[in-house]
Amino acid sequence: MTTMTQECEATTASPMLLSDDERWDAIARRDAAADGAFYYSVRTTGVYCRPSCASRPANRVNIQFHATCADAELAGFRACKRCRPDGDSLARRRAAAVAEACRLIEASDEAPALDALAESAGVSRFHFHRIFKAVTGVTPKAYADAHRARRVRDQIAHGANISEAIYEAGYQSNSRFYEASNGLLGMTPTAFRAGGAGAVIRFAIGESSLGPILVAATDKGVCAILMGDDPEALARDLQDRFPKAQLIGGDQEFETTVAQVVRLIETPARGLDLPLDIRGTAFQQQVWQALREIAPGSTASYADIAARIGKPKAVRAVAQACASNAIAVAIPCHRIVRTDGELSGYRWGVERKRALLDREAGA
Numbered sequence: 001m002t003t004m005t006q007e008c009e010a011t012t013a014s015p016m017l018l019s020d021d022e023r024w025d026a027i028a029r030r031d032a033a034a035d036g037a038f039y040y041s042v043r044t045t046g047v048y049c050r051p052s053c054a055s056r057p058a059n060r061v062n063i064q065f066h067a068t069c070a071d072a073e074l075a076g077f078r079a080c081k082r083c084r085p086d087g088d089s090l091a092r093r094r095a096a097a098v099a100e101a102c103r104l105i106e107a108s109d110e111a112p113a114l115d116a117l118a119e120s121a122g123v124s125r126f127h128f129h130r131i132f133k134a135v136t137g138v139t140p141k142a143y144a145d146a147h148r149a150r151r152v153r154d155q156i157a158h159g160a161n162i163s164e165a166i167y168e169a170g171y172q173s174n175s176r177f178y179e180a181s182n183g184l185l186g187m188t189p190t191a192f193r194a195g196g197a198g199a200v201i202r203f204a205i206g207e208s209s210l211g212p213i214l215v216a217a218t219d220k221g222v223c224a225i226l227m228g229d230d231p232e233a234l235a236r237d238l239q240d241r242f243p244k245a246q247l248i249g250g251d252q253e254f255e256t257t258v259a260q261v262v263r264l265i266e267t268p269a270r271g272l273d274l275p276l277d278i279r280g281t282a283f284q285q286q287v288w289q290a291l292r293e294i295a296p297g298s299t300a301s302y303a304d305i306a307a308r309i310g311k312p313k314a315v316r317a318v319a320q321a322c323a324s325n326a327i328a329v330a331i332p333c334h335r336i337v338r339t340d341g342e343l344s345g346y347r348w349g350v351e352r353k354r355a356l357l358d359r360e361a362g363a
Contacts (some may be wrong), residue, residue, distance in 0.1 A: 001323045023065050026051045039085055041077040048072035053083035079333060083362035097121040098135040101128075102143065137306075137314030146281060152212050189273045203238055204250030205231045206258040208265040209351050213328075215261045217254070221275030225261055225328040228243040265328050269296035269360045272330040278326065283314075287321035297360045298338045302344075323347060331357065 034051040041048035042058040047054065048066060069079070069086050079086040101117045117140055132140050150211070174280040184259035203216040208227075214234035216224040226234050238247065250258060257274060264272045273332040278288060286309045293308075294300050300308075302318045311317075322333045329346055334356045338344045346353035 008279055039072050041072050047080045048077040049080040050083045050085045053080055055082050092132045095135055098132050105144045114140055134313040135312050137317030200246045200250045202250055202254050204254055204258045206262050208262050210265055215258045220277040220279045223277040224326045225330055227328050268329050268356050284321040287318050291331050291333055294335045299335050301339045
């Protein structure tokens with residue numbers, strides 16, 4: 001494992017901080033994004049710090065910049081005791097504390113109390129709740145609920161008795177689990193165990209200028225719009241999701257739904273005037289709703305979406321939620337681009353993403 005000292009010695013100046021003026025600006029802003037890109041020492045105190053150090057900034061004439069911790073120490077400076085530039089960064093310490101809390105949650109039969117998790121992390125209840133949500137994108141309770149639901153799904157899928165699976169996952173009663181079972185499993189536990197037996201899903205495969213599309217719907221609304229190059233692969237994807245569901249080939253009425261989805265592909269700026277059956281975690285649904293609020297012809301980054309849902313540090317979790325979207329175009333994850341405006345990855349291919357954005361821009 002790479003030690004922090006080795007990491008510190010290996011870092012080099014960030015290409016975004018080429019001049020001393022830019023480095024000084026990062027120090028003045030206490031920019032944590034610049035940590036590791038360079039270090040600075042203060043002649044009057046004899047210490048060196050990270051750019052994000054919370055200490056009162058020294059006079060500019062007393063500041064010297066260094067590429068690594070080793071360079072600063074060779075110049076005769078010692079590490080600041082406040083920001084500890086030769087140790088774990090604050091972000092790394094927080095991530096480690098949250099990772100340990102996640103391990104405690106996953107190893108416990110019942111969800112640990114927030115006070116207990118905060119005490120193990122050595123911080124206050126309020127502070128722990130805030131950093132846990134900032135790192136993971138969800139609250140400790142939501143993480144524990146998701147973990148318990150996953151345990152139930154795994155046990156039911158492997159043939160366990162439903163009641164036993166519910167209690168072993170930490171639910172105190174069957175009723176508490178059944179109240180949330182549709183959101184947690186996407187169907188009743190019995191139907192989930194049977195691979196979707198009893199669920200009725202209508203589907204059909206149409207053809208668009210971007211290739212084959214599969215449209216699937218429950219009685220609540222469209223639950224999947226899948227794009228690809230191979231119609232058979234799209235059908236297998238649906239079958240793999242619900243191997244024992246009642247999959248019904250679209251009738252003439254459903255062909256109208258498919259035609260509406262094809263029109264959406266051809267003119268994505270028009271939107272889809274059909275109900276959607278959107279299934280996902282609370283966090284995923286927050287992200288997907290934010291995607292639906294991006295105006296046609298506009299784009300946003302993962303960071304933009306994280307900020308819009310009030311979780312500015314949950315950028316990675318937002319990206320995962322976008323990748324989990326199974327309703328193409330109607331939930332417009334194609335409007336997500338990199339911070340620099342360039343196209344990022346897309347579940348259904350970057351060229352399709354480019355084509356959708358071009359169509360919206362020309363609408």
